[in-house]
Amino acid sequence: MSSDNVAPGEDELQAYVDERLDGPQRAAVEAQLARSPELRDRIQAERRHRASLRSQLQDKADEPIPARLRIANIQTARRTRLTRRAGLAAAALAIFVVGVGAGWLANEQRPSIAMSAPTTSIAQGATAAYRTFVVEVAHPVEVGVAQEAHLLQWLSKRLGRKLEAPDLTPFGYRLIGGRLLPGGSGAAAQLMYEDSTGRRLTLYVRAADGTETAFRFQKDGDAATFAWIDQGFGFAVTAMASREELLPIAEAIYKGLTPKG
Structure with missing residues (x-):
């Protein structure tokens, strides 16, 4: 079966509601909606709800971006965290060299798990x-x-x-x-x-x-x-x-x- 015949999944439908699809993916979703009135009604209802939310929250969207969310400040905070982690890694390495805390060091160097939405x-x-x-x-x-x-x-x-x-x-x-x-x-x-x-x-x-x-x-x-x-x-x-x-x-x-x- 070609990929063109595979019905869009829930991720694609949600992306369509959020207006994040272009080209073939968008066309595939719209074709699926044309074949399924029940699905089309559901998606239209969710898009209306999304538009309603955006309208209700427009005043909030027009407010200035808080300082803690500005890109420059986020980058500065990230550099600070990286510097702090580098210092911790150096201290951990010193402990390792003298033969203490090897297991702890391995844990500290493990990559952090990304937070979910x-x-x-x-x-x-x-x-x-x-x-x-x-x-x-x-x-x-x-x-x-x-x-x-x-x-x-x-x-x-x-x-x-x-x-x-x-x-x-x-x-x-x-x-x-x-x-x-x-x-x-x-x-x-x-x-x-x-x-x-x-x-x-x-x-x-x-x-x-x-x-x-x-x-x-x-x-x-x-x-x-x-x-x-x-x-x-x-x-x-x-x-x-x-x-x-x-x-x-x-x-x-x-x-x-x-x-x-």
Whole structure:
């Protein structure tokens, strides 16, 4: 089978949504969309969402670039780190020469592992937390919905931002409670919802670096997740649901958590 007959994968579809495809790849995606009305509708919805996000965040995009993110400052900081590492390597070598700490030196010289995209890290954390607690029968949450006000106040204090529980009853889900989790360099919050059949959905929130406001989709077995970053925090909604079912829920949560003004 020629490469022209291979249907574009999820990476190519996401790149098309983000307007990062040109030439043959773009043509292949558009041909696939022409053959699949359902896929075309989904991609059009995601492109509309992307355009909406860009419009809402235009004021933020027009602000001057923070000093810590300017190329010259990043390069200076990188040179400083390299100089520091060189000094550490020299010290480690001296220790090695006198026969002490050879194993430690080998560890210091091991290449660092590249960090994954912020939204990928958030989605992975959310999925792991979902799989851990969604199967619990006796203790799926740490604080139940009967103490919702206390739960949200407690989680807000630990997160360092006001946290509200989105109303997902239009989608058939009701809040049953939540819990505090370790997440990244600080705390993470998990709110859990349940529908009439017992199917559960979670909202995961933690502090996050980056400005990747576009939704990112991840499928891990039967668990689907949409993750995004907004105003210094990462959000992820996870459920055993199709992408098409989960997207409008993620959009409703995003709109409900975005400050108006």
